[in-house]
Amino acid sequence: MNRLLEDPSVAPYELLVGRDALRELIGVELDRVRAAEAVPPFEVIVQRLVTRVQAHASAGLRDVINATGTLLHTNLGRAPIAPPAFDDARAVAQGYSNLEFDLTAGERGSRYDHTSDLLRRITGAQDALVVNNGAAAILLILDTFARGSEVVLARNQLIEIGGGFRLPEVLARSGAQLVEVGTTNKVYLRDYERALSPRTTLLMRSHQSNFAIEGFVDDVAPAQLAALGRRTGIALVEDLGSGALVDLREYGLPHERTVQDAVADGVSLVAFSADKLLGGPQAGIIVGTRAHVARLRSNPLVRALRVDKVTLALLGATLRLYAEPQSREAIPLFRMLAQTGDDLQARALRIAAEVPAATVVDTQGRVGGGSLPQARIASVAVAVACAQPDALAARLRQGSPPIVARIEQGCVLLDLRTVEPKWDPALAAALTDALHEPV
Numbered sequence: 001m002n003r004l005l006e007d008p009s010v011a012p013y014e015l016l017v018g019r020d021a022l023r024e025l026i027g028v029e030l031d032r033v034r035a036a037e038a039v040p041p042f043e044v045i046v047q048r049l050v051t052r053v054q055a056h057a058s059a060g061l062r063d064v065i066n067a068t069g070t071l072l073h074t075n076l077g078r079a080p081i082a083p084p085a086f087d088d089a090r091a092v093a094q095g096y097s098n099l100e101f102d103l104t105a106g107e108r109g110s111r112y113d114h115t116s117d118l119l120r121r122i123t124g125a126q127d128a129l130v131v132n133n134g135a136a137a138i139l140l141i142l143d144t145f146a147r148g149s150e151v152v153l154a155r156n157q158l159i160e161i162g163g164g165f166r167l168p169e170v171l172a173r174s175g176a177q178l179v180e181v182g183t184t185n186k187v188y189l190r191d192y193e194r195a196l197s198p199r200t201t202l203l204m205r206s207h208q209s210n211f212a213i214e215g216f217v218d219d220v221a222p223a224q225l226a227a228l229g230r231r232t233g234i235a236l237v238e239d240l241g242s243g244a245l246v247d248l249r250e251y252g253l254p255h256e257r258t259v260q261d262a263v264a265d266g267v268s269l270v271a272f273s274a275d276k277l278l279g280g281p282q283a284g285i286i287v288g289t290r291a292h293v294a295r296l297r298s299n300p301l302v303r304a305l306r307v308d309k310v311t312l313a314l315l316g317a318t319l320r321l322y323a324e325p326q327s328r329e330a331i332p333l334f335r336m337l338a339q340t341g342d343d344l345q346a347r348a349l350r351i352a353a354e355v356p357a358a359t360v361v362d363t364q365g366r367v368g369g370g371s372l373p374q375a376r377i378a379s380v381a382v383a384v385a386c387a388q389p390d391a392l393a394a395r396l397r398q399g400s401p402p403i404v405a406r407i408e409q410g411c412v413l414l415d416l417r418t419v420e421p422k423w424d425p426a427l428a429a430a431l432t433d434a435l436h437e438p439v
């Protein structure tokens with residue numbers, strides 16, 4: 001205990017965590033040493049202790065290595081934000097800004113102007129509004145257009161997304177009356193036509209998000225539904241969910257309907273998240289016609305759902321990266337998708353060369369975040385077969401930074417597509433350490 005307390009690598013942490021906590025952490029580490037079959041070298045004990053103390057000191061929200069192969073892992077913070085975006089955000093966050101100040105006129109401006117220009121240009125929509133997240137966007141739209149009236153939605157789109165957000169319940173909550181049309185597998189335009197009443201104020205479409213219906217199915221093309229809306233003067237709103245702004249076929253993924261597609265189809269209001277396939281910070285974006293967005297803006301609820309300046313700065317900077325395909329690669333999501341199988345293989349081989357128990361395997365990752373539920377992304381993983389994969393995965397999670405792996409058929413897999421290459425040496429070291437004792 002005393003030797004560890006006074007070790008030059010350990011002693012400085014006393015100031016950070018306090019003497020009592022440091023003693024306690026040493027106690028836990030010593031218990032681990034006593035439980036092991038062979039006592040590890042002193043330096044290894046010191047290294048583990050330092051990792052443990054660092055983890056203790058930074059308890060709370062912290063960065064982790066996502067080795068699950070799921071690009072938009074909701075539990076791990078969804079989309080990583082592009083590093084250059086922080087240059088803009090840092091200045092805005094640390095100082096004053098023109099958040100609600102029109103520098104040309106010298107008078108009060110709107111916080112939404114900074115991103116709506118960019119969103120208009122990218123999506124082709126007439127106007128845009130940004131709120132806290134996708135759920136808030138839906139809530140605002142329903143509260144504005146559907147309170148005390150009827151909303152027509154097909155039965156194949158009555159979704160529940162993560163966190164228990166059920167569309168029918170949100171509808172009920174906002175005082176709207178849901179009018180279901182079609183069946184689970186089939187819906188036709190005539191179903192919508194028949195459901196319209198003088199009390200209908202909204203036609204709604206929702207992305208199926210986290211599931212797919214296959215087989216004997218029929219759906220109504222969004223453009224047809226938009227035309228019905230125009231004929232009858234009823235707004236069509238589409239909950240697009242992940243909000244892709246580029247055609248994902250460029251990255252070998254199946255086609256995902258883009259925001260531009262929805263705008264071109266004539267949808268009145270399109271809602272989507274900024275931290276899914278857009279690759280930005282958490283926010284909910286609504287784009288649509290000038291008149292419909294104007295009605296949203298005048299809803300007092302906008303004030304309760306408003307986004308902060310840091311989010312707006314990060315979102316604006318991320319959207320600017322969409323100007324060119326090269327600048328877009330600064331968004332981690334696209335950089336990860338663009339990695340070739342050969343690159344991943346080479347990285348995996350380098351890691352496995354340092355960890356005797358590890359092998360290199362081909363595997364499949366996912367998009368996640370409720371996007372493209374059926375798509376698989378070819379990837380490469382470092383794999384360790386062992387008797388207790390859960391125990392090995394738990395050890396990796398307790399490292400610093402923690403590593404979140406995937407378990408498949410008794411193997412712990414570290415899928416490299418979602419791991420920044422800068423972490424490769426840390427991954428090799430953490431695996432070596434975790435395998436020091438039998439699992």
Ligand SMILES: *Cc1c(COP(=O)(O)O)cnc(C)c1O
Nearest residue numbers: 133134135207209241242273370
């Ligand atoms: C993700 C998702 C939402 C909710 O968006 P958040 O940003 O998570 O609030 C709503 N609808 C669909 C279809 C989604 O996929």
